[in-house]
Amino acid sequence: MGHLGQNILNYELENGVNMCCDEDCSKNEINTTLIQYAVKDLLTGLGEDINREGIIKTPLRVAKALCDGTRGYSQSAKEIVEGALFPEAGVDNTKVGHAGGVGGLVIVRDLEFYSYCESCMLPFYFKCHVGYVPSGQRVLGLSKLSRVTNVFAKRLQEPQRLADEVCFALHQGIEPAGVAVVLQCTHINIPDTVFDTNHKGLVETLVSSGSGVFENKDADMWGDVFGLLKFRGIDKDKVHVKGSLDQYWCPSLSSKIGEINPIMVTAVSSILKSLGEDPTRKELVGTPSRYVKWLMNFQYCSDIDGKLKLNGSPWSGEVNFDEKEVHSELNLPFWSQCEHHLLPFHGVVHIGYFISKGCHPIEKSLLQSIVLFYGFKLQVQERLTKQIAETISPLIGGNVIVVVEASHTCMVSRGIEKFGSNTATIAVLGRFSIDLAAKTAFLESIPK
Amino acid sequence: MGHLGQNILNYELENGVNMCCDEDCSKNEINTTLIQYAVKDLLTGLGEDINREGIIKTPLRVAKALCDGTRGYSQSAKEIVEGALFPEAGVDNTKVGHAGGVGGLVIVRDLEFYSYCESCMLPFYFKCHVGYVPSGQRVLGLSKLSRVTNVFAKRLQEPQRLADEVCFALHQGIEPAGVAVVLQCTHINIPDTVFDTNHKGLVETLVSSGSGVFENKDADMWGDVFGLLKFRGIDKDKVHVKGSLDQYWCPSLSSKIGEINPIMVTAVSSILKSLGEDPTRKELVGTPSRYVKWLMNFQYCSDIDGKLKLNGSPWSGEVNFDEKEVHSELNLPFWSQCEHHLLPFHGVVHIGYFISKGCHPIEKSLLQSIVLFYGFKLQVQERLTKQIAETISPLIGGNVIVVVEASHTCMVSRGIEKFGSNTATIAVLGRFSIDLAAKTAFLESIPK
CATH class of the missing domain: 3.30.1130.10 (GTP cyclohydrolase I, C-terminal domain/NADPH-dependent 7-cyano-7-deazaguanine reductase, N-terminal domain)
Incomplete structure (x- = not known):
C-alpha cells in the first residue's frame, strides 16, 4: 500500500471502492472525484501549494477535461452511422466506371481533431482525411465521417490504431466498396537541444488505413485519394508502413525514465482506471511513469x-x-x-x-x-x-x-x-x- | 389568414397557440415542432415532395440546427466570465509601462466561428481576434474570450453589432483597461455574372470594436493589436468605419425582391418567432422575403x-x-x-x-x-x-x-x-x- 497516494487512500477509506453502482451519473461523479484526488497528488508532487488560488480548481478542471476527452469509450460509431445512410441512385456496381459506377470516391478533407497519446497521456493533434466509395445505392451524411472519427479520437490512442479503428467502424457501418483513412498526427516534443531553432518542438507522423478496394495499399484507388490530397502537403511515400521499426512516434518512448515519485505514478494509474482504461494493458504499463516524467519538467522552482x-x-x-x-x-x-x-x-x-x-x-x-x-x-x-x-x-x-x-x-x-x-x-x-x-x-x- | 401556411395552421388548430407553458423543455419542443411545419411549407414552395426519402427528415434537421445555431439567446456572457477571473500580480496600473504595467495586451487570434445573418438568415463565417488589457490584478481564462464571443455569434447578427456586443460584454465582465475586438466576416454571395471566375462567390468585411484604452480607434494601443495581427493579413486601413455608407454587407440587401410566395414568407416569420426573435424588429422586417428569394434559387426543376x-x-x-x-x-x-x-x-x-x-x-x-x-x-x-x-x-x-x-x-x-x-x-x-x-x-x- 506504500505506493498508494494519500489523498486517494483517504477517499477510498471514506467511501469504499468497487461500490455497486448502476447509475452512470453517480459513477461518473465518483470517477471525477477520484481523478481530482489523484491530480492533487500530482500537484503536491510538483511542489505546488494545492490551495493556491490559481490552481485550487485545477483538479476539477483536469478531471472534467479528461472525462470529456475520453468520452469516446462510451460512444458507439454504429449508432452514429445508422439513420444517416441516404438512398442515392446510381452508386451501384452495375454501371460503366470503376468502383461503384459514376458514384466514385467521396472524401472529406482537413478535419481537425485531437486525441490523447496512450504512451504519455498528452493530447496530440491530427488532421484527418477520410473517404469511401459508396456501394448498395446509399451514401452517408458527410458529417458522420467526422463524428465517427471523433468517437475513436476521444480515447487513449496511437496513430495507426486510431486510423484502423476509424476505418473498420466506417466499413462495418456503411458497407461500402471501401474506406480510406489518412491521418497527419502531431505530438509535442521537447528537443534534446533546445537551442536548435530549426526544431519545431513537434513530432509528426502520417498513417493510413484502408478496407475493401483500399485494402491493398498499392491499389489504384489510392491514386484517387492521394491525387486529391497531394495539394494538401501529403506525400504518399511518407506514409508510415505498418509494423515498421520506426514505431515510436511518441518521444517519451525513446527516452529513459530515471527515478520517479511513486505516489505520482499511482495517482496516474488511478486516473487511467477512473477513465475506464486498464492500466495493466500492455501499451499502458509505462504510461504513468512517462506522464510523471513529463510533468516533472514543470516542477516548482523559484531560484x-x-x-x-x-x-x-x-x-x-x-x-x-x-x-x-x-x-x-x-x-x-x-x-x-x-x-x-x-x-x-x-x-x-x-x-x-x-x-x-x-x-x-x-x-x-x-x-x-x-x-x-x-x-x-x-x-x-x-x-x-x-x-x-x-x-x-x-x-x-x-x-x-x-x-x-x-x-x-x-x-x-x-x-x-x-x-x-x-x-x-x-x-x-x-x-x-x-x-x-x-x-x-x-x-x-x-x-x- | 390567407397568408398563413397550411401546415402551421393545422398545427395551431390542433394544438392551440400561446399555450401557458413554464417549462423550457416542452416550450423548446413546441418551437421545434412549429419550425418543422414551417420548413415543410418551404419545401412544398420549392416544388419538392416532402415525403421523398432524402428530405423526409430535413424539417427535423433544420429545426434542430436553427435552435442550436441561435442558442446564444438563452446564454449569459456574465456567467461565463464569472469564476474564470484569476488573480495575477503585477497587472495593475501602478508600475512603469503603459496600459496596466508589464501586464500589457493579451490577445487570442484566429478563433473561428459562424453566425446567422439577420438580413437573410444564411450562416456566415468569421475569424475573431479578441484581446484586452488586464487591470485590477486579474486575468481571464483564455478560453472564455472564445466562449463569450460564441454567445453573441449564436444569434441572428450583423458584423458590427456582433463586434460591439462581444466588446461590451467582455468589458462589463472583466472590468479591464480596455477590450479590442476585430472580426473578419465572410458571407456567401452568388455573383450577378457567374462566368466571372475571379469572383470568389463570397463577400468579406472587416469590423472592429474597442472599449477603454481602445475606445478611440486612433489610440496608440490599437498599434499593438494590429502590430500582432498584420501578419495575419489584416490591414487596419481596411476596417469598416462605423456608420459609413457601405453598410450593406449582406448581398440580399442590395438586390431587388420580386414576387414572393406569401406562404413561404409566413413560414419564415414563424421560424423567427419560434427562435425567440421579433419578426417586426426593424432589421428583420424584410428577412423572410430575402430568405425565400435565396431559397427560390433552388426551386425544383427537372427540365x-x-x-x-x-x-x-x-x-x-x-x-x-x-x-x-x-x-x-x-x-x-x-x-x-x-x-x-x-x-x-x-x-x-x-x-x-x-x-x-x-x-x-x-x-x-x-x-x-x-x-x-x-x-x-x-x-x-x-x-x-x-x-x-x-x-x-x-x-x-x-x-x-x-x-x-x-x-x-x-x-x-x-x-x-x-x-x-x-x-x-x-x-x-x-x-x-x-x-x-x-x-x-x-x-x-x-x-x-
Missing part, C-alpha cells in the same frame, strides 16, 4: 539566480538614446504547462531592447535560459511574459519589450476545440512604453 | 433540355485514341443547397474528357451552364457529381471524369463545427475508369 547564475556575465552593452537602436532577439522557443488545466502550451518569445551602435548585444543563450526557466513550471502566459520582462529588465538597462506567442492545448483539447488559435501577450517596460516608434519597429521585426 | 437547349450546339470534337489528349476544364463555380439541412454548399467543378489534337474543346459556357443547372436545386454533392458526369458524357463521346470540390455550411454551422474542411467527389465514366495514366494526368491538372 532563478541559483539556477542560472544570472549575475555571472554582466551585460557590457551601452545605450545612448541619441543613437538608440532596437535590438530584437526573435523566436526563442519555450515549453510550459498551463496551471489551470495541466495541459502544455508552447511557442516562441521575442525580446527587444535598446543598444548603442557598435555595442555587443546580450548573450542570446542567457536570454534563452531565462525563457526556458520561466517556461518550465506551472504557468499562465500572462505571468510568463511579465516574469521574463522583469528578469531581463535590470540586465539591459530597464527598457525592454517582450512578446510571447503560444498555442495552448487547453484551447484545443477541451470543449471549445478552437484549432489554429494562437495567443499573444506583450509586456513593455521603461522607454518602450512611451516611444511608439521603437515599439512599432520591434513589432515589425517579428516574423510571421 | 435541363428545355432550359439549356443542350442539343443546340453539338460538339464538333473528335477522339482518336492513338493521339488521345485529356482536356481539362477547371474551376467552374457552382452554388447549391444541401437537401439534408437546407444549408448552402458551394465550390468548383473540374471536368476532364478526351479530345484529338487540333480539335476544339466543347464550349466552356455550355459546361458551366450544366454545372449551374444541377447546382441550383436541393442537392447532395454525390448526386451533383453524378448528374454532371451523366449529362456531359453523351455530349463528348462517353468518356468523362468530374471532380467536385465543395465547402459545406452544414459541416460548419452545426454541432461538429469543422472549419476548413472540404469535400471532394469523383465520377468516372468510360475510358477514364481503365486508363490510369489519363486519370492521373487529369487529377494533376487540378490547381490547389
Whole structure:
C-alpha cells in the first residue's frame, strides 16, 4: 500500500471502492472525484501549494477535461452511422466506371481533431482525411465521417490504431466498396537541444488505413485519394508502413525514465482506471511513469539566480538614446504547462531592447535560459511574459519589450476545440512604453 | 389568414397557440415542432415532395440546427466570465509601462466561428481576434474570450453589432483597461455574372470594436493589436468605419425582391418567432422575403433540355485514341443547397474528357451552364457529381471524369463545427475508369 497516494487512500477509506453502482451519473461523479484526488497528488508532487488560488480548481478542471476527452469509450460509431445512410441512385456496381459506377470516391478533407497519446497521456493533434466509395445505392451524411472519427479520437490512442479503428467502424457501418483513412498526427516534443531553432518542438507522423478496394495499399484507388490530397502537403511515400521499426512516434518512448515519485505514478494509474482504461494493458504499463516524467519538467522552482547564475556575465552593452537602436532577439522557443488545466502550451518569445551602435548585444543563450526557466513550471502566459520582462529588465538597462506567442492545448483539447488559435501577450517596460516608434519597429521585426 | 401556411395552421388548430407553458423543455419542443411545419411549407414552395426519402427528415434537421445555431439567446456572457477571473500580480496600473504595467495586451487570434445573418438568415463565417488589457490584478481564462464571443455569434447578427456586443460584454465582465475586438466576416454571395471566375462567390468585411484604452480607434494601443495581427493579413486601413455608407454587407440587401410566395414568407416569420426573435424588429422586417428569394434559387426543376437547349450546339470534337489528349476544364463555380439541412454548399467543378489534337474543346459556357443547372436545386454533392458526369458524357463521346470540390455550411454551422474542411467527389465514366495514366494526368491538372 506504500505506493498508494494519500489523498486517494483517504477517499477510498471514506467511501469504499468497487461500490455497486448502476447509475452512470453517480459513477461518473465518483470517477471525477477520484481523478481530482489523484491530480492533487500530482500537484503536491510538483511542489505546488494545492490551495493556491490559481490552481485550487485545477483538479476539477483536469478531471472534467479528461472525462470529456475520453468520452469516446462510451460512444458507439454504429449508432452514429445508422439513420444517416441516404438512398442515392446510381452508386451501384452495375454501371460503366470503376468502383461503384459514376458514384466514385467521396472524401472529406482537413478535419481537425485531437486525441490523447496512450504512451504519455498528452493530447496530440491530427488532421484527418477520410473517404469511401459508396456501394448498395446509399451514401452517408458527410458529417458522420467526422463524428465517427471523433468517437475513436476521444480515447487513449496511437496513430495507426486510431486510423484502423476509424476505418473498420466506417466499413462495418456503411458497407461500402471501401474506406480510406489518412491521418497527419502531431505530438509535442521537447528537443534534446533546445537551442536548435530549426526544431519545431513537434513530432509528426502520417498513417493510413484502408478496407475493401483500399485494402491493398498499392491499389489504384489510392491514386484517387492521394491525387486529391497531394495539394494538401501529403506525400504518399511518407506514409508510415505498418509494423515498421520506426514505431515510436511518441518521444517519451525513446527516452529513459530515471527515478520517479511513486505516489505520482499511482495517482496516474488511478486516473487511467477512473477513465475506464486498464492500466495493466500492455501499451499502458509505462504510461504513468512517462506522464510523471513529463510533468516533472514543470516542477516548482523559484531560484532563478541559483539556477542560472544570472549575475555571472554582466551585460557590457551601452545605450545612448541619441543613437538608440532596437535590438530584437526573435523566436526563442519555450515549453510550459498551463496551471489551470495541466495541459502544455508552447511557442516562441521575442525580446527587444535598446543598444548603442557598435555595442555587443546580450548573450542570446542567457536570454534563452531565462525563457526556458520561466517556461518550465506551472504557468499562465500572462505571468510568463511579465516574469521574463522583469528578469531581463535590470540586465539591459530597464527598457525592454517582450512578446510571447503560444498555442495552448487547453484551447484545443477541451470543449471549445478552437484549432489554429494562437495567443499573444506583450509586456513593455521603461522607454518602450512611451516611444511608439521603437515599439512599432520591434513589432515589425517579428516574423510571421 | 390567407397568408398563413397550411401546415402551421393545422398545427395551431390542433394544438392551440400561446399555450401557458413554464417549462423550457416542452416550450423548446413546441418551437421545434412549429419550425418543422414551417420548413415543410418551404419545401412544398420549392416544388419538392416532402415525403421523398432524402428530405423526409430535413424539417427535423433544420429545426434542430436553427435552435442550436441561435442558442446564444438563452446564454449569459456574465456567467461565463464569472469564476474564470484569476488573480495575477503585477497587472495593475501602478508600475512603469503603459496600459496596466508589464501586464500589457493579451490577445487570442484566429478563433473561428459562424453566425446567422439577420438580413437573410444564411450562416456566415468569421475569424475573431479578441484581446484586452488586464487591470485590477486579474486575468481571464483564455478560453472564455472564445466562449463569450460564441454567445453573441449564436444569434441572428450583423458584423458590427456582433463586434460591439462581444466588446461590451467582455468589458462589463472583466472590468479591464480596455477590450479590442476585430472580426473578419465572410458571407456567401452568388455573383450577378457567374462566368466571372475571379469572383470568389463570397463577400468579406472587416469590423472592429474597442472599449477603454481602445475606445478611440486612433489610440496608440490599437498599434499593438494590429502590430500582432498584420501578419495575419489584416490591414487596419481596411476596417469598416462605423456608420459609413457601405453598410450593406449582406448581398440580399442590395438586390431587388420580386414576387414572393406569401406562404413561404409566413413560414419564415414563424421560424423567427419560434427562435425567440421579433419578426417586426426593424432589421428583420424584410428577412423572410430575402430568405425565400435565396431559397427560390433552388426551386425544383427537372427540365435541363428545355432550359439549356443542350442539343443546340453539338460538339464538333473528335477522339482518336492513338493521339488521345485529356482536356481539362477547371474551376467552374457552382452554388447549391444541401437537401439534408437546407444549408448552402458551394465550390468548383473540374471536368476532364478526351479530345484529338487540333480539335476544339466543347464550349466552356455550355459546361458551366450544366454545372449551374444541377447546382441550383436541393442537392447532395454525390448526386451533383453524378448528374454532371451523366449529362456531359453523351455530349463528348462517353468518356468523362468530374471532380467536385465543395465547402459545406452544414459541416460548419452545426454541432461538429469543422472549419476548413472540404469535400471532394469523383465520377468516372468510360475510358477514364481503365486508363490510369489519363486519370492521373487529369487529377494533376487540378490547381490547389
